[in-house]
Amino acid sequence: MITIKLPGLASKPLAATSKSTRPCTLSRRSSTLILLFSIAALSLSLVFSADAARVISRIEYPDAPGTTVILKSVFETIPNSGYAPLLVEIVNSTDRDRQWRLRSTSRDPYGNLMVESSFPLPCKASSSAVHSIMVPIAADGEGYGQNVRFNIAEPSLGQRSANLQSSSTRQWPSIAISEKLAGPFLKDLTDEMDRLGRFRGGNAHFAHTFNPSELPSDWRALSGLDAMMISVDEWQNLSAPPKKAILEWNRLGGVIHFYPSSQSNGSQSLQLDDTTSLLPGEHKYRSLGKVQLHKSKTLGAKATIRTFQKYTPKTQQFDTDYRSNWGVLQEFGTRSFNSWVVLIVLAAFGIAVGPVNFWILAKPDQRHRLFITTPLLSITASVILGLIILIGDGIGGKGLRFVAINLEPAAGERRAYITQEQVARTGLLLRTAFEMEDHAMLTPLRLQATRWSHYDTDHSRSNKLAIQNQHMTGHWFRSRSESAHLVQAARPTRGRIELVNQDKEDGKPPRLFSSLGFDADQLYYVDSDGEFWRSVSTVKTGHPVDLEACARSDAKTWWSSQSTHASRNLARRLQLVLDEGRNTFLLSTKDDRANPIDAGDFIRWSNSKILVFGSPLSVNEAVPQEDEAGPASTIQTPINHPNSASTS
DSSP states (O other), rough: OOOOTTTOOOOOOOOOOOOOOOOSSSSSHHHHHHHHHHHHHHHHHHHHTTSSSSEEEEEEEETTTTOOOEESSSSOOOOOOEEEEEEEEEEEEESSOOEEEEEEEEOOSSSSEEEEEEEEEEEOTEEEEEEEEEEOOOOOOOSSSSSEEEEETTTTTTTEEEEEEOOOOOTTEEEEEHHHHHHHTTHHHHHHHHOOOOOOOOOOOEEEOOGGGGOOGGGGGGOOOOOOEEEOOOOOSOOOOHHHHHHHHHHHHHHHEEOOOOOOSSSSOEEEEEEEEEEETEEEEEEEOOOOEOSSSSOOOEEOOOEHTTOOOOHHHHHHHHHHOOHHHHHHOOOOHHHHHHHHHHHHHIIEEEEEIIIIIIIIGGGGGGGHHHHHHHHHHHHHHHHHHHHHHOSEEEEEEEEEEEEETTTTTTEEEEEEEEEEEESSSSSSOOOOOOOEEEEOOOOOOOOSSBBTTTSSSSSEEEEEEEEEETTTOOOTTTEEEEEEEEEOOOOOEEEOOOOOOOOOOEEEOESSSSOBBBEEETTTSSSSEEEEEETTSEEEOOOEEEEEEHHHHHHHHHTTOOOHHHHHHHHHHHHHHSEEEEEEEEOOOOOOOOOOOTTTEEEEEEEEEOOOEEESSSOOSSOTTTTOOOOOOOOOOSSOOOOO
């Protein structure tokens, strides 16, 4: 949550409900002076923080002197996918409450994917307000940059437009670096990239700077990043909400590089959470992400560039991982086009509207009947063709999904981190709008071009998407087409595997207990010493899990076979969970009670695989009777949508 208090103005933080500040109760003259001072303070703050938060637009209103709207980006430029976190600072010098509305439109370089959203921005009379919002970005897998257009309107003050373009390259990951850490090194790092000269399709730029105090408290605002670089002291000084958001983003695949503070001699360790600590020079895999604590506080250009050259940018993964070799798509199968049916209907129509129409229905002395028979024949042919399509394709659609769920039940976290890859094939859709649960993110995936794909490598069809308060509209799904999506979420949960005894007895396996809320086909467990165990039979929720010793190779073979339907990058990350895991369980299920995310309730979803992994909860860790995640027997959470599109 971001709070900016202006001198003399009662302001408070604006969260997802976008409540603005209370009006001042000062005299008109005092209020005017304080407002002028506030505007000057805002201007100075923008000058000093220009590197950390790029100003996109500054709007002043001649009809309302002193009233300003400043739109700026938290990161130096916008990412190529996910969401872009923005700050909107408003000073309302008028004597009436006002509500601005910001509309954003993001287009990919080809113009065949457009994502729209809008945000209400209220501000009380004679006061100021700061809104933290997340603008959805049309994913660019080609690396030719982004174009986002903003429209900011207030009913009586009119509207203004702003445009933001960024240039990027698909060969280089999207990196955020704190302004303090970047200071003496950023130019040398960018110069080293220029020297290499391998980055086509955009300008070589090493990383985008940010001010840690402006970081958002929602992990989705970081979803466009591949990696983050921050010093240890900046991390330790972060408030709890942005720190929690960064750690959630890290669980879902983000990478964090920590560097010693300027006062450190490089020997300080770092405790991230209850289960993860880092020594200088150490790196660890944390769920699908990675964390690393460097020994040196100096960013050597060549060594740092070599480190990040090994990364595969997520936008490049979007462009390459979901083609014909994608396991989910292969299992889903291809759809043939019954052209002979259409040809028969068209041939019958041609015969009916031609010879039959002219020589039987409308004989030479009754040609006036053509004005009746021809439309009737056309309507009849259309109805017949529609019925054939409806019978063949049905209403709604069917889909297949691969789901990876990371359960982390430790006190202070209790989250299910969901990564879901899905493909759907539709018939006739009576509606295309649907609701997404809170804290979930949906990304369209570009498929290999076929007769049925509508967002594909040919860039031939225009797709318009809209996101408003997790209400999804537009071409996420289309009638008689194939669509693919990546879904990610950080969901509160009480579901868990419990570790009953921590101290192993000689020759006896660990004791686990399932409180998952669903049954599992098979479970493997890697204990703290790196020894492998597997369940003797199926795992029933609410029952102990009987284990037997097994070889590492058995576990690796089984886990690899379970993740074959995942995309290449997700399968690689899942393999690291096994290779690097300690005190980690892994299981597979097809039980719908595992509660995958239903993205499109008009689609009949089936599950290719649901893989669940994570840390077991030690029984000596107390779990409150009531928790935001709900009952302990389920990992489900109800949909609860905010009233505003603003997110803090």
